[in-house]
Amino acid sequence: MSSPLIAVDIGGTTVRVGAVSPDGTVTDIHREPVNPLSCRDQVARLLRGAATRSGAERAVIGVPGRVHHVRGEVGRARNLPGTPLDTLSALSLRRESGLEITLAGDTELAALGETYFGAGESTVTTAYLTLSTGVGAAAVSGGTLLAGLQSGFQIGFLPLLGTDRPMVDVLGSGQRLHLLSREIRREVRTVVELEDLARGEGPAAAAARSARADLSAAAIACAVLLCHSTSAEVLVIGGGLGRALGAPLLEEVSAALADEATHHVGWPVSVRGAALGDDAGLAGAAAWFKATGSPLHLPVTSKG
Known part of the structure; x- marks a missing residue:
């Protein structure tokens, strides 16, 4: 246009x-x-x-x-x-x-923005995972949005970390920080605050490490699901929380996808941080x- x-x-x-x-x-x-x-x-x-x-x-x-x-x-x-x-x-x-x-x-x-103008590629299949207020996903293949009558990939609603755990929309987003704050009765608003707390000792630090582990596990579970469901060659991770977790999260997800024995993704996936921000x-x-x-x-x- x-x-x-x-x-x-x-x-x-x-x-x-x-x-x-x-x-x-x-x-x-x-x-x-x-x-x-x-x-x-x-x-x-x-x-x-x-x-x-x-x-x-x-x-x-x-x-x-x-x-x-x-x-x-x-x-x-x-x-x-x-x-x-x-x-x-x-x-x-x-x-x-x-x-x-x-x-x-x-x-x-956001997936289209990153695919056409940011970190993704429109000539291959680019999957997009956002970790923010909630967890969201979308994919673009050969420049075409993968979508039906309704917007798909509502993977945030899935209990990917176990049916006895909350859905990943809670465990892989800023909502996990809110759960941690209530648990330790101390406000934890940012990834920096979370990681500073996790380096300490005592029950609050242990709870912070558990929250940080949930964020990684949720991102990895979503990434594996997206790659298997779309055959993605590029995975872009964005959202405010995703950007704040930065390179360590990208490395964790990339290593998980490369672990074919565990996750059975049998092709190379380029894991990239979002380039366009908000x-x-x-x-x-x-x-x-x-x-x-x-x-x-x-x-x-x-x-x-």
Whole structure:
């Protein structure tokens, strides 16, 4: 697409909007905390402002949940617990903003951003794993997004570390730090704080080491599942927590994937850190139509 395009990334805590060019360059970025009780009105206001500044007539919106690609509706979004999801439909947002709206999974857009403009490669199969407020995944093969009627790869819901353990959306994300904080009755907000605590002695340090081990184990389990389900040749790990865990996590995942006797991934997988940071989802909007072949949604007045 050569005409101006607005990209929106609705996260669990922050909503970001920007203008994106066909080469994935993002400008005019505005961000503010998500207002879960009036998220539609908030997003519509940001869309109208961005459209006034850019002259765009279309927007691609990434939502942290299961998106029905044809109907333009959100079916489930754990990280937006107070938001009436019917208000985040393409139809509702079009009415409020006056723009043509395409909804996508936020991780799908981040995967496209990294594949086309960041650390991934569009000529092979690139899988994308995000560790942030939750755990998300998506994949792009030969430049095409791997997706059906609904956004797939909802692997965060799986108990990959054992059926007696919480799902990996809890154990492999920032939620694990919240569990640790409650357990030791001390706030642990960042990976730096976690690792400083883990180097100490006593029950709190032991709990911190257990939390750090969970983060690695969850990432490895998700990486193995993604590689087996997509035959990925490149695995990009992003998200705020994924970036904070940095090179040590990339090395752990790479070593696990190379351990064919344990994980049975019988081909080389290049494990890379995300390159675009928080802009990956916004940049990915520029590749959405190329990677999917169409806006996908039915005419926005139809329920499908």
